[in-house]
Amino acid sequence: MPKVTFIGSDDKQTQIEVPVGHSLMEAAIHANINGILGECGGSANCATCHVYVESGNLDALPEVGVVEEEMLDATSSERTEKSRLSCQLFMTEALDGLVVRLPPTQA
Amino acid sequence: MSSATRVTSDLDPFSPEFRADPYSAYEKLRSLGPIVWLEKYDIWAVSHHETIIPVLTDWETYSNAGGGGLANYFKEKPWRRPSIILEVDPPEHPKARAALTRTLSPKTLRAIRPRFEQDAAMFVDAVAGRGEIDAIPELVTPYPLKVFPDSVGMEADGRENLLTYGSMVFGSFGPVTPWYEELMSRVGPVQDWILAHCKREAMLPGGIGEMIYDAVDAGDLTEEEGGLLVRSFLSAGVDTTIDSIGLCLRALAEHPDQWALLREDPSLARAAFEEATRYDSSSQSLFRTTTREVDFAGTTIGKHEKIMCFLGSAGRDPARWENADTFDIRRRTVGQIGFGVGIHGCVGQMFARLEAEVFFQALAARIETLEPSGPSQLRLNPGLRGLSSLPLAITPRKH
Ligand code: HEM
Numbered sequence: 001m002p003k004v005t006f007i008g009s010d011d012k013q014t015q016i017e018v019p020v021g022h023s024l025m026e027a028a029i030h031a032n033i034n035g036i037l038g039e040c041g042g043s044a045n046c047a048t049c050h051v052y053v054e055s056g057n058l059d060a061l062p063e064v065g066v067v068e069e070e071m072l073d074a075t076s077s078e079r080t081e082k083s084r085l086s087c088q089l090f091m092t093e094a095l096d097g098l099v100v101r102l103p104p105t106q107a
Numbered sequence: 108m109s110s111a112t113r114v115t116s117d118l119d120p121f122s123p124e125f126r127a128d129p130y131s132a133y134e135k136l137r138s139l140g141p142i143v144w145l146e147k148y149d150i151w152a153v154s155h156h157e158t159i160i161p162v163l164t165d166w167e168t169y170s171n172a173g174g175g176g177l178a179n180y181f182k183e184k185p186w187r188r189p190s191i192i193l194e195v196d197p198p199e200h201p202k203a204r205a206a207l208t209r210t211l212s213p214k215t216l217r218a219i220r221p222r223f224e225q226d227a228a229m230f231v232d233a234v235a236g237r238g239e240i241d242a243i244p245e246l247v248t249p250y251p252l253k254v255f256p257d258s259v260g261m262e263a264d265g266r267e268n269l270l271t272y273g274s275m276v277f278g279s280f281g282p283v284t285p286w287y288e289e290l291m292s293r294v295g296p297v298q299d300w301i302l303a304h305c306k307r308e309a310m311l312p313g314g315i316g317e318m319i320y321d322a323v324d325a326g327d328l329t330e331e332e333g334g335l336l337v338r339s340f341l342s343a344g345v346d347t348t349i350d351s352i353g354l355c356l357r358a359l360a361e362h363p364d365q366w367a368l369l370r371e372d373p374s375l376a377r378a379a380f381e382e383a384t385r386y387d388s389s390s391q392s393l394f395r396t397t398t399r400e401v402d403f404a405g406t407t408i409g410k411h412e413k414i415m416c417f418l419g420s421a422g423r424d425p426a427r428w429e430n431a432d433t434f435d436i437r438r439r440t441v442g443q444i445g446f447g448v449g450i451h452g453c454v455g456q457m458f459a460r461l462e463a464e465v466f467f468q469a470l471a472a473r474i475e476t477l478e479p480s481g482p483s484q485l486r487l488n489p490g491l492r493g494l495s496s497l498p499l500a501i502t503p504r505k506h
């Protein structure tokens with residue numbers, strides 16, 4: 001199964017396996033990773049699943065959709081060019097090894 | 108297996124008996140299998156957490172363009188022009204969705220919170236010393252009926268039209284009955300009022316309605332689409348919150364231990380509402396229509412067939428929730444699907460959560476005891492679950 005590493009705002013690293021087709025948000029919640037709230041359950045509506053994509057096969061990431069774009073404008077922590085909503089990132093084999101950093105706040 | 112061997116049930120999800128006690132009917136439905144044919148209406152029913160999610164997330168197979176209710180727009184003419192957000196699929200859907208997402212963003216919500224707090228305090232203060240109240244007309248309904256149109260930027264007159272229109276919108280999700288026909292005999296003037304209040308000229312400055320027309324001015328939407336999105340707002344934003352807040356209030360009144368937890372720690376208000384959205388909430392079901400023949404857990408579903416997805420059953424599914432029938436405001440509710448899931452998952456859910464959180468915080472800060480003082484009554488609407496009456500005995504908090 002492809003793996004993703006989450007780096008907490010305290011720099012703690014956690015690597016988890018994410019089933020293909022699952023979102024990073026779901027996987028993080030399932031693995032009890034602190035720093036992802038996912039209050040809207042993945043409808044790109046709450047911006048509490050914000051992550052900064054640090055490294056990996058960036059070409060394999062889906063483009064930022066129009067709805068995601070609106071929510072990224074309203075994140076609690078600063079938006080950077082690395083910002084994504086983890087509920088819109090669905091796991092693929094090509095994304096194996098992705099590293100994402102969690103923002104200091106989500107709400 | 109083929110559709111010849113499908114599991115069939117004579118359950119009628121729109122009958123008074125079903126609506127009086129949907130949860131035991133859901134238990135029965137879940138025990139029958141992953142998908143059940145409801146012969147009374149010639150529709151399918153899915154009722155497990157694990158089977159509803161794939162239906163709601165595979166929009167290519169399970170379309171919203173067939174209509175939000177029982178009526179099948181692939182086969183019959185809708186009563187009003189279909190919603191341009193709820194009743195469309197991609198590629199049309201993201202455009203309207205992005206515009207509404209922007210207007211309801213966390214930025215907007217942060218700005219309106221203080222106003223919600225003021226209004227919630229005012230409505231709770233007005234009843235706190237009254238002893239016995241009917242909480243639905245006297246406490247629950249007035250609050251969304253003020254804060255919602257205030258947020259949109261609507262004038263103060265005629266707002267009760269929102270309630271009648273909401274009844275019609277959600278009434279149309281069910282079958283045509285004498286109740287529905289009587290209601291719809293009054294549709295003309297109400298619909299005219301609503302459409303007039305969706306127009307640009309009707310929007311007061313600084314509201315969400317004006318933000319929708321800003322999207323029109325930016326070229327993201329046409330003038331007509333702007334009006335239709337305001338209509339979506341007015342359709343979906345009032346009854347839903349009244350009903351869900353009312354049911355949450357009843358759950359708290361019926362579970363004194365849970366009310367005590369909230370009263371001691373009002374910061375649990377948001378969690379309490381989230382748990383109520385799983386446990387007993389306004390949106391019990393929604394519909395999808397197949398775009399093609401599809402195999403569903405071994406059963407063949409034909410093209411253009413309706414599937415009724417019971418969100419209310421997903422919330423009580425023991426395969427997903429421990430002690431599913433227990434109302435526990437400290438439960439880890441993440442993953443509950445009372446607001447739907449996928450691309451159509453409620454666009455107003457953060458607005459609804461804020462509205463309810465502020466309401467229950469105000470209540471916990473001002474009310475000491477809260478007990479049922481008589482039987483509550485369900486309201487009659489096939490599209491939403493809610494109460495028309497909730498008699499409560501209350502005492503104010505001593506400070
Ligand atoms: C507790 C209150 C509420 C509940 C339980 C609720 C429930 C839902 C559900 C289950 C859906 C999904 C429908 C589907 O997938 O077919 C939905 C969609 C929607 N809701 Fe809500 N809702 C609530 C409050 C609101 C509010 C306050 C607004 C407006 C501010 C709103 C606006 C909408 C709109 C426009 C849609 C269609 C979204 C789309 O199709 O992309 N709702 N709601």
Ligand code: FES
Nearest residue numbers: 042045047049087
């Ligand atoms: S989970 Fe809400 S925006 Fe991603």
